[in-house]
Amino acid sequence: MTIDRRTFVGAAALAVGSAAMAGAMTEARAAAETAGGAKARNVVLVHGLFADGSSWSEVIPLLQARGLNVVSVQNPLTTLPEAVAAARRVLDRQTGPTVLAGHSFAGMIVTEAGVHPNVSALVYVAARAPDAGEDYGALAAKFPAAPASAGIIYDGDEGRLGDEAFLRDFAGDLPAAKAKVLLAVQQPFRRELLAGRTANAAWRGKPSYYAVSTEDRTIDPDLQRFMAGRMGARTIELRSSHVSLLSHPAEIAGLILEAAGGHG
Template sequence: MSLINHFASIAMLAATAILPLSQDANAKTPAMKGVKNIVLVHGAFADGSSWANIIPMLQSKGYNVIAVQNPLTSLEDDVAATKRAIALMDGPVLLVGHSYGGMVITEAGNDPKVAGLLYVCALVPNDGQSVIDVTQAFPPAPGSSEFKPDASGFLSLSFKGIDQYFAQDLPEETRKTIYATQTPWAAKATTTKVTKASWKDKSSWFIIGLDDQMVPVDLAKAEAKMINAKTLELKSSHIPMVSQPKKVADFIIGAAQQL
């Protein structure tokens, strides 16, 4: 036997030995139930890092995750950024929105790849509603008094707003960091209306923060009832994905498994 034929025979034997192992390994990998793609959409005064505690928990369970970096320059721009993230996914998507992100996912959720919507302490519009339309039926949340407009038409949240109303259940150092890293929010985004509310033909879930001082609890409960959402109530501030990430991650996974 030539040296070349000798090595060829060894290679064939090796391939034959490896093949059953690969097939057996694949056979032992359970199929994931529901959708495997999750797109996370942050709210006003925030960015994609607001999901930093959640993302590793979802990834460890095998989910493909994208946290959108909304520019917060207009509702249209934020919807476009979210739809770009949806387009990157290779199949059906669970779309998760926090706070003002609820407005964004309600519009972006009309994308045919979106299988379900999950709202976290969020604003949920009906057809043709803006942020102002959604909130006007209830007394203003305490945190809304701490919106600070600038000369360029953007809103920021005061330190008091972050400290007492936005993240009051988090350590002081964390509250200071959230204040320092906030992203200003275009005031015009509060008056722009969504076209069609996607929750009308999508499965929906809702997390209510019982100590939320930014989206009033009564408003959140009314929204959850309106959209017939499966609901989780947490004794948390406006940002439970930061203060109680395990409970939020488990709820997201449960929703994804049901789609």
């Protein structure tokens, strides 16, 4: 049997190329599995609407005490791309596996920025968790309207939560004095921020964890359960208002530590 030399060379090249591609895929898969199984060294925290980075103040020392490097991002609350960019800049500075955690609106940022190669796991705390390209408002409309939404006040394009709604519907289970401190640092958001849609859904490819607030008056608890179930997240439920990161910091820190692979 005679084999044309060009046919032989072409077949050999294809075989070598296929072997190289298979090898590269195996290496990439192994790297992904290693990253997923490694203990995280870092935790990046992102706050949502009606707050600033200090909303994580009760959780941060609990994580630091377990040897983790912790950074709380100051979310600009302007547009979704700008908010995601702020988180990515912090993720770029991390060395090694990093847990990315978000509260409330920051779930949008976790979902988008979570594809960053440094991110080993995602944690959602009473947070939005859209799919790629999903209209979150349309999804939320399938569930009972959260009381806090009626308390949003706009000054032109700038929105904030009114004092009464903030204390009752956002931070309802905090001692009054602590809730008023949180109110004092409330940062206004730009209306355009709410129109943003994620292009990625990081939870589809990375380990995800979700803390549901069962007494939440800002994001409906059943909506939280739906999003957690859809992503197959390891889920805990806390009898808490929307700000479980302040009223149940030990449980939230515990969930983040679990996502980090446990720390002694």
